[in-house]
Amino acid sequence: MAVLxxxxxxxxxxxxxxxxxxxxxxxxxxxxxxxxxxxxxxDWWTPWxxxxxxxxxxxxxxxxxxxxxxxxxxxxxxxxQELAKSIGTALDDIExxxxxxxxxxxxxxxxxxxxxxDPNVLQWAxxxxxxxxxxxxxxxxxxxxxxxxxxxxxxxxxxxxxVVALRDASGDPTAIQVATxxxxxxxxxxxxxxERRKMxxxxxxxxxxxxxxxxxxxxxxxxxLQYSEAAGKRLQQDxxxxxQAISELAGQRKQLAETKLRSTDQSLRxxxxxxxxxxxxxxxxxxxxxxKLEQLQAMNTVLDPEAEDVKLVQSRKLVxxxxxRVDSTLRELNVRQRxxxxxxxxxxxVMNRWWNSFERVSNSVTQIDELIEDVLRYEAAALKVFQQRxxxxxxxxxxxxxxxxxxxxxxxxxxxxxxxxxxxxxxSLRDIAKILLVLIGAFLVSKLTRRFxxxxxxxxxxxxxxxxxxxxxxxxxxxxxxxxxALVMLGLDTSKLALVAGxxxxxxxxxxxxxxxxxxSGLILLFEQPLRVGDLVELESGVFGRIRxxxxxxxxxxxxxxxxxxxxxTEFVAGRVINHTLDDPVRRIHVPFGVAYGSDPDxxxxxxxxxxxxxxxxxxxxxxxxxxxxxxxxxxxxNFKLVVWVNSNMVSPLGDxxxxxxxxxxxxFNQRGIEVPFPQRDVHVRSWEPPxxxxxxxxxxx
Numbered sequence: 001m002a003v004l005x006x007x008x009x010x011x012x013x014x015x016x017x018x019x020x021x022x023x024x025x026x027x028x029x030x031x032x033x034x035x036x037x038x039x040x041x042x043d044w045w046t047p048w049x050x051x052x053x054x055x056x057x058x059x060x061x062x063x064x065x066x067x068x069x070x071x072x073x074x075x076x077x078x079x080x081q082e083l084a085k086s087i088g089t090a091l092d093d094i095e096x097x098x099x100x101x102x103x104x105x106x107x108x109x110x111x112x113x114x115x116x117x118d119p120n121v122l123q124w125a126x127x128x129x130x131x132x133x134x135x136x137x138x139x140x141x142x143x144x145x146x147x148x149x150x151x152x153x154x155x156x157x158x159x160x161x162x163v164v165a166l167r168d169a170s171g172d173p174t175a176i177q178v179a180t181x182x183x184x185x186x187x188x189x190x191x192x193x194x195e196r197r198k199m200x201x202x203x204x205x206x207x208x209x210x211x212x213x214x215x216x217x218x219x220x221x222x223x224x225l226q227y228s229e230a231a232g233k234r235l236q237q238d239x240x241x242x243x244q245a246i247s248e249l250a251g252q253r254k255q256l257a258e259t260k261l262r263s264t265d266q267s268l269r270x271x272x273x274x275x276x277x278x279x280x281x282x283x284x285x286x287x288x289x290x291x292k293l294e295q296l297q298a299m300n301t302v303l304d305p306e307a308e309d310v311k312l313v314q315s316r317k318l319v320x321x322x323x324x325r326v327d328s329t330l331r332e333l334n335v336r337q338r339x340x341x342x343x344x345x346x347x348x349x350v351m352n353r354w355w356n357s358f359e360r361v362s363n364s365v366t367q368i369d370e371l372i373e374d375v376l377r378y379e380a381a382a383l384k385v386f387q388q389r390x391x392x393x394x395x396x397x398x399x400x401x402x403x404x405x406x407x408x409x410x411x412x413x414x415x416x417x418x419x420x421x422x423x424x425x426x427x428s429l430r431d432i433a434k435i436l437l438v439l440i441g442a443f444l445v446s447k448l449t450r451r452f453x454x455x456x457x458x459x460x461x462x463x464x465x466x467x468x469x470x471x472x473x474x475x476x477x478x479x480x481x482x483x484x485x486a487l488v489m490l491g492l493d494t495s496k497l498a499l500v501a502g503x504x505x506x507x508x509x510x511x512x513x514x515x516x517x518x519x520x521s522g523l524i525l526l527f528e529q530p531l532r533v534g535d536l537v538e539l540e541s542g543v544f545g546r547i548r549x550x551x552x553x554x555x556x557x558x559x560x561x562x563x564x565x566x567x568x569x570t571e572f573v574a575g576r577v578i579n580h581t582l583d584d585p586v587r588r589i590h591v592p593f594g595v596a597y598g599s600d601p602d603x604x605x606x607x608x609x610x611x612x613x614x615x616x617x618x619x620x621x622x623x624x625x626x627x628x629x630x631x632x633x634x635x636x637x638x639n640f641k642l643v644v645w646v647n648s649n650m651v652s653p654l655g656d657x658x659x660x661x662x663x664x665x666x667x668x669f670n671q672r673g674i675e676v677p678f679p680q681r682d683v684h685v686r687s688w689e690p691p692x693x694x695x696x697x698x699x700x701x702x
Contacts, residue, residue: 222385
């Protein structure tokens with residue numbers, strides 16, 4: 001019985017597990033969603049991207065049939081019929097997209113490519129050229145994929161707008177019909193965009209896989225390279241031709257540059273400049289092609305078993321000069337385009353002729369960029385071949401130089417990446433780095449300047465307050481200059497700073513009034529110098545302490561409790577400020593104290609003077625002497641005042657001078673036996689007779 005139960009449980013578990021195995025679940029049947037054309041749903045098309053291609057074909061066929069039936073019942077109004085025609089075209093566009101995809105599928109990715117066994121350098125170079133061309137076509141395909149992503153987002157936005165338009169359509173049946181057809185048209189165009197995006201994605205993935213396999217074969221061919229005498233002779237012939245072409249281009253450019261133009265026509269001068277640019281770029285192209293041939297020749301030579309002491313051909317200066325030529329040409333081309341645009345405004349034919357010339361120069365620049373990539377790739381291949389044949393120890397310096405060149409090239413590519421544009425000027429990481437360098441340099445110069453001024457103060461060659469004010473002014477000036485240079489580097493026209501100043505004044509008048517007021521007050525404090533760093537001040541608001549910093553917006557004051565308070569500068573200019581150390585740091589304070597009745601006033605006076613002398617902040621001279629005044633006869637004590645002059649600069653920012661004097665007074669009174677009284681009160685009790693009782697009860701009238 002137990003065995004039977006176990007068998008039953010095992011069979012149930014097996015059935016459940018079998019039901020959960022992949023592929024055992026019955027696939028759901030697909031049924032196309034046909035929308036209600038009179039009451040169109042915004043999301044009837046959402047299952048389309050997840051359906052298979054066969055299901056989408058079935059769906060499109062059913063959709064076309066349903067639409068043909070609905071189209072026959074549409075009214076004959078012109079807007080409705082135009083939209084119906086556009087909807088039919090959108091359905092045909094989806095079919096056309098599929099047809100193009102089928103044609104692309106028949107086209108080979110890498111036509112005429114061969115992977116021979118034991119190849120020579122020319123065969124390897126031919127295969128490498130085909131693979132490189134395919135990589136560049138794949139890059140253009142990736143760019144098209146990005147454009148379709150943007151088109152897909154725009155199509156979704158159009159869908160949302162049409163849904164809102166249908167919702168807001170008035171009660172007019174024709175308007176509702178038009179809004180419905182517009183929504184259907186937007187939905188079908190969105191489906192076509194989805195199909196084109198899917199087609200590009202599939203092509204890109206397949207092409208990428210083909211290129212990956214081709215690169216593997218190319219690496220295999222590079223490892224199996226063999227020496228070829230015929231290839232060496234052909235390479236030498238090609239090198240001689242390139243040398244001759246470079247000499248001819250250099251001669252033409254020199255002759256054109258030395259030819260003097262007697263005409264003052266700007267267009268002739270412009271044509272000459274463009275021709276010089278073309279010749280310079282063509283010379284650079286031929287130089288790079290010659291360098292590629294030199295790399296192949298060096299690779300073929302090192303493969304020769306009889307060759308001895310073959311050196312690797314490297315020319316980092318060539319690549320750098322080519323890049324500099326490209327950068328300078330692009331800058332000059334931009335200037336020439338602006339000049340032509342300013343000369344010619346209405347003549348489109350002449351403008352097209354000039355733009356064709358600019359296009360030729362731009363194409364040469366693109367060609368040079370591609371040749372630079374080829375040169376770097378050939379140098380890497382040659383370095384690997386030399387390392388295989390001669391050993392890694394003989395190519396250490398070359399490999400280090402190659403790695404450095406690769407790092408430089410990667411940084412250049414990253415630095416030249418366009419982030420955004422300001423006034424039609426592209427801003428790249430290189431520009432951001434330059435701006436940060438300018439700002440950091442401005443702050444460093446300001447810091448070094450203030451440090452130099454601080455040393456002058458330390459050597460007693462200048463006053464602290466004047467050097468502080470000078471340092472603050474120089475700091476703000478240097479920062480302002482750095483910001484101005486950064487704005488110019490970003491492409492801001494300095495002639496438009498007046499507009500910026502006008503807008504800033506409007507902002508100051510509304511929202512920045514308090515900040516601007518504090519800024520002006522800070523400048524007044526720095527130049528007028530009613531306050532200096534280190535002054536002991538007391539504000540109308542009750543803040544008491546020493547000034548630590550005077551900034552543009554606020555001033556930092558440290559109280560006796562070591563609390564830093566940021567006070568707006570307007571409070572120093574508009575309010576009452578007591579500066580205890582403005583001209584003369586010596587000030588007089590009144591320390592009140594009391595002694596018991598019966599104390600000798602002369603002894604009290606002598607004790608108070610002795611206590612005041614022991615306090616280190618006490619200041620005495622022939623004009624300012626410490627005094628002791630008997631002020632009044634109090635209820636409990638004789639009230640005195642110790643009137644003493646103190647040097648405020650010697651007062652600790654965390655101490656209270658009254659506490660110092662009270663402590664010394666108490667110590668001196670204890671030593672001399674002078675009593676400090678405490679509050680007393682005499683109570684006198686006076687006796688009196690008890691009051692006569694009053695009869696408060698009165699007879700009430702009856």
